[in-house]
Amino acid sequence: MAEAGSFADKVKQQADIVRVVGEYVRLKKSGQNFTGLCPFHGEKTPSFAVHPVKQIFHCFGCGKGGDVFSFVMEMEKCQFPEAVRIVAEKCGIAIPRPKERSPEERKENQQRAALVEMHREAQSFFVKQLETTAEGKAARAYLEDRGLNAEAIARFGIGYAPSGGDALLRYLKQKYAEKLLVESGLVSRDQSGRLFDRFRRRITFAIANESGKVVAFGCRALGDDLPKYLNSPETPIYSKSNVLYYMDRAKDAIRRQDFAVLVEGYMDAIAVARAGINNVVASCGTSLAEPQIKLLGRFTKRVIVNYDPDAAGQAATERSISLLLEQDFEVRVLALPAIGDKKADPDLFIREKGADAYIKALKDSPPYVDYLIARARQMDLTTGEGKLRALNFLMPYLQKIPNRLLRSEWATRISQQLRIDEPVLRAALSKAAAERRSEVKTQPELVGKSAKPIERRLIRMLMEAEGFRRELAQQLQQGGLYRGLETEKVFAALIVAALSDQPMQATEIGALLEDRDRRMLFEILFEPAQEGTWEEAESCLEALRRRLIEQELAEVQRSIEANAAGPSLRELLTRKQELMKRLTAER
Ligand SMILES: [Zn+2]
Known part of the structure; x- marks a missing residue:
């Protein structure tokens, strides 16, 4: 959030969203707005709009919307501070040295830094376990059997999580608070509240983020323990769908060779990289997520998919093709031939047939259409x-x-x-x-249309009518006049903002809302401007009051009919009279 007076706020004040968006999207002036083809979903006719006065964008097709920062975050797949920096650079605003941040931001940064540090220590702990312990020896034998020698183990930072149940915990506990340990996902809490190691008796593969910092682990059971693969959960430093295994080391090669090999698991990525093909990444699991594709798309738009040849791998290949095509990738598919009667994943194929055979297969891999045929x-x-x-x-x-x-x-x-x-x-x-x-x-299903004209007018006035916004918000709140409306949640958020006397920022209010409600708000804000007066506001309020009375009246009537002889009939009838009178008075 761009807090008042912060650098981000200053950038937001000075940046022109039309200019920034215009660097990514061809925009055309259309009435008060600018429109173009949405960069976030495929479309042939423009449903993407930028509002130069409100400094917001909204796609009427896919519903994405926000301010200049959210646009850049979505476009560049980056975090808020990075987006602020990018916008500042584009607009030629000098960037101050990073120093004082808000206390929460500082706390979050500290927490993230501590988690990264903890993962670094866990990584050296696992590596040491593999190197020096008796249990580690068995793990080394297993790896040796899979063709991974000491050199490979060191190169890929492979480690071992011992079976004890709290070895890592005891190691980390000296330095880190329990809460942070649980937050890291390296440690779990059982029902009795006792902490224990998440990974036990497993080979560990360090998963690094794009800049090479270990942020998670993928672990394979050494014995027959289930599940065979167990990964870190989502944490403040790790989100599965944003990370590709080996990306940190593959990205230069990917950029240079302008293509990437996409495999399923760490063992495959390691085998392929060891075969001399360094432009390989693994999706870590069969489902490739859109953010992963966008991450990859920053380095190349060409990919060879080489998933496992089993049914799950085939289904994943087909799903990946779809997703990759949607992001304009050029896709080829390598389906490795079976070896004897064994279906070959990249790891097995390279072990049995050698690196050269794999490289040749890669070169010959057909376009996806051939694979599909x-x-x-x-x-x-x-x-x-x-x-x-x-x-x-x-x-x-x-x-x-x-x-x-x-x-x-x-x-x-x-x-x-x-x-x-x-x-x-x-x-x-x-x-x-x-x-x-x-x-x-x-396709564009406009949620804003489900709001009645009165609601739409009131929402616009709450946003724009500085002169009587506060009064309007109070009136709406007092009678609970907006309750039960399609736009109830939008009103609730607007009223809070209006009564706080802060400037009304569409994006910030939108951030408090669920997706559907945020879309509704943005769609309403993009409707043609219309001057609102207090008289108009009052007549809208009146209509809402009438609506409430009519609702109650209908309810009372139903009760009267349902319970003709009941003891409360008298009260109901009196209430009905009252309501009728009020309704006439409102008229
Ligand atoms: Zn869109």
Whole structure:
């Protein structure tokens, strides 16, 4: 948050969101706003808008919205302080040396620094366990068996978490408070409140963030313990979907060679890197997340997916292809041939066939469409039904090919390979394209429209009418006039802000709201400007008061009908009279 008087606040005051966004998105003036194609979701017609006066942006398609900082954070996949720095640089605002921060920020930074330090110590603890203990010896034998010698163990910082249950805990406890230990995810608490090591009797792989700091561990069971793989939980310094294993060391090679090899697990990444291919990263698990793809996309837009050949790996490959295509990646897929009757993951393949064979396979790896056709050909193509299933499997990917000529070429190949009449396939393709077009048109579901005009007007006045905002907020609050409205939560947040006498910042208020409510607020703020008067506000308030009375009246009426002979009938009737009178008075 840009606190008043802070550097971030100063940058926000001086920065022009139109100019900053304009560096990423081609913007066109449209009425009071600027519009363009949303950089956060694929679209052909603009639903992304920037408001030069309010200094906010909003996408009516995917619902992303915020101020100049949230835009840069989303675009650059960076944290708030970094976004402030980037915006300041773009706008030529001198950046002060980092010094005094807010107390909470300082505390959070200290906590993060302590957690990083703790992970560094845990890492040397695990490494030492592997090197020096009897248990570690068994682990070393296992690694040796997997082809990992001492040199590799050292190079990749592989360690061992002993079986005792509290060895690491005892080591760290001397220095760190219990709360921080639990926060780190290295230590867990059982039901009785006792602390114990999260990782026991496991090989440890250090997971580093982009700048090479160990922030988590991925651990493989040494014996038959379940789960086979156990990772660090989400912590203040680690979010699984933001980190790719080995990225810190692979990024230079990825940038230089302009492609990356994407594998599933640490052992695969290590095997591939040891084969001399340093531009490899692992998603650490089968599901690749969008932030991981965006991280990778900062270094290259070309990737070879080489997941495990089992069913889970295949499904993950297909899902990854989809996600990667959405982010405009050029995707190739390496499906390694089985060795004997064993399905080969990269680790096994390199151990059995050698590095050169792997490099050759990598070079020959086909574009994703070929891989998908090969998958489709495994389906039963002897029946019409089977062919239809194969076609339905391929169609979504085929549609994602942006280039028309290329798409047409692939359509021909598919029809040949699957023996489907080409006209039939082309008809299916253009039907799908037409459906997609109509989908795009109807897709932006505008949540703001569910708010009634009165609500929308009042929200705008609360935001903009400096002269009577406070009075308006008080009136709304006193009668609880906004309760039960579609926009109830938006009003609640606006009223708090208005009564605090702070400037009304859409982004900051939006940050307090759930996604749907925030979208509603932003959509309303992007509606054409209209001068609001106190008279208009009063008539809106009146309408809300009437609404409440009518509601209560309906309720009383229902009770009267339901409980004709009850003891409270008299009271109900009196109340009804009162309400009717008030309703006439309000009129
Ligand atoms: Zn969007």
